[in-house]
Amino acid sequence: MKITDVRTRRFVFRPEGQPFHPTWRPFPEREQDVTVVEVHTDEGITGIGAGGVLTRLNTVAGLFVGKDPLAIEEHWHLLRGIAHFMGRPWPIEVALWDIAAKKAGVPLAKLLGGKSDRLLAYCSTGEIHPLEQRVEDVLRIRGEGFKAVKLRFHDPDWRVDLKTLDAVRKAVGDTMTIMVDANWGWYLPGDRAVGRWDRKTARAVLRELERYDVFWIEEPLYAYDYDGLAEVRRHTTVRVAGGELNAGLHEFQVYFDKGSLDVYQPDCTFAGGVTVAKKVAGMAEAAGLLFAPHTWTNGLGLAANLQVAASASNCPFIEFPYDPPNWLPEYRDFMLTEPFRIDADGYLRVPDKPGLGVELDEGRLAALARA
Ligand SMILES: [Mg+2]
Known part of the structure; x- marks a missing residue:
């Protein structure tokens, strides 16, 4: 060929x-x-x-x-x-x-190892909603089958976001796993310059998050503050997650050497392809750590990362970007004939067709093509 x-x-x-x-x-x-x-x-x-x-x-x-x-x-x-x-x-x-x-x-997941044909999905929210609305959102998505949800911390005063976490945890009790993403791994000019956490702040936030049984804190510091992440991680029982946009094996090796992370999240479309994501999953496995790739780009990116995730032995959850009403499967997966959806038990199934298992919706795409 x-x-x-x-x-x-x-x-x-x-x-x-x-x-x-x-x-x-x-x-x-x-x-x-x-x-x-x-x-x-x-x-x-x-x-x-x-x-x-x-x-x-x-x-x-x-x-x-x-x-x-x-x-x-x-x-x-x-x-x-x-x-x-x-x-x-x-x-x-x-x-x-x-x-x-x-x-x-065969599905790509099978070619890469074929550990699972479905993964528990976590509902990855992307916006800040007012507290009452966020509680309603989470109760609704629990009704749809989700067993896990990721909330964003974004306010210059993290205690404001903590109140939302507190309300959500009280509303769902122990029926859901909750993750928190601080999104401090990278930032764009003008974005929250005042609110950036230093190491002491990150440690203070994590002392609070421990009380809410948060499964992981994602990107509490800049992605290249390897030592800072390691310091924060040493002082908390909450897992520290990151690495979504890092580039290549050598950057991940530094995380391992420094002990910066508990959960490795290379997105295969950013971090060095399926090849690097699969290798990082293995490095994490050998170190007794978790792999849970970032998937937030679009339906094709989700499809690729799902295949890698399902091939790994140490992937507890797949990120399912979903935050109604402004981020829906039919937006995210507009290029696909069938949007990805979770099943009634909260799992995302690996498509059983060969390859990524998805097809482009050519009829629809013809009208959306640009030079
Ligand atoms: Mg993230």
């Missing part, structure tokens, strides 16, 4: 209703701008991938044409080189894995 082309197609989807106000951005999101990468082969198998914003990736097609798509470890080194000057090309690598699993006729 040989690669015949690498193409990108850009689609812009503008949902009806309110814009989405994610805590990790100082401006609202009014549309989803998604670039889908396609790797074509001479056997008619096409691999797809998408993640964050991609630029000019079609210009590197010549580096892959004529090569064996299944020599992924070899292509990975080339992609790492491309990553140095063109952003994050990892959806190409995801597309190669999609080809490999389609060629084998």
Whole structure:
């Protein structure tokens, strides 16, 4: 089998209703701008991938044409080189894995190890809602089947968010697992400059979170404050999670060496492909730690990370980005023929079709295509 082309197609989807106000951005999101990468082969198998914003990736097609798509470890080194000057090309690598699993006729999760065919989903919220509304939200999603929810801390005074956590915990008792994401791993100019936590603040927050049996605190400090994360982690019983946007094995090795994290969250579309995410899962397993990849990009990104997550032995939850009314499966997965949904028991099933197991909704996408 040989690669015949690498193409990108850009689609812009503008949902009806309110814009989405994610805590990790100082401006609202009014549309989803998604670039889908396609790797074509001479056997008619096409691999797809998408993640964050991609630029000019079609210009590197010549580096892959004529090569064996299944020599992924070899292509990975080339992609790492491309990553140095063109952003994050990892959806190409995801597309190669999609080809490999389609060629084998199995879901990618099975090709990678096949630990599970479903994972417990946590409802990953993205906005700050007023306290009463957030309590109602969580009770409603519990009614939909969710057994776990992740809340955002965002206020310059973390005690404000703590009140919401307190109210949610009181409302659900011990029926739900709760995670907290502080989103301090990275930030954009203008975003919460005043509220950034220093190490002492992070430790103070965690003393409180322990009382609410929080399963993990995500990104309490900057992603590259390896020592700070290690210090915070040493002083709390709450798991420290992070690594969603880190790049490559070497950065993760520093986390392991310093003892910075309990839960490793490499997103395969950002952090070095399926190859790195799978290796980090193994490194975490050897250290007695957890793996729970970030999935928040779009339906194709969720599809890829779900496959890796389901292949690992140490993944307790899959992130399910969902925050009604402004972030819904049909927005997130607008490019797919079928949006991902959890089952009545709160699990997200791995699609049983080969590869990533998803299909592009070409009929709908024709109207959303952009140059
Ligand atoms: Mg996060």
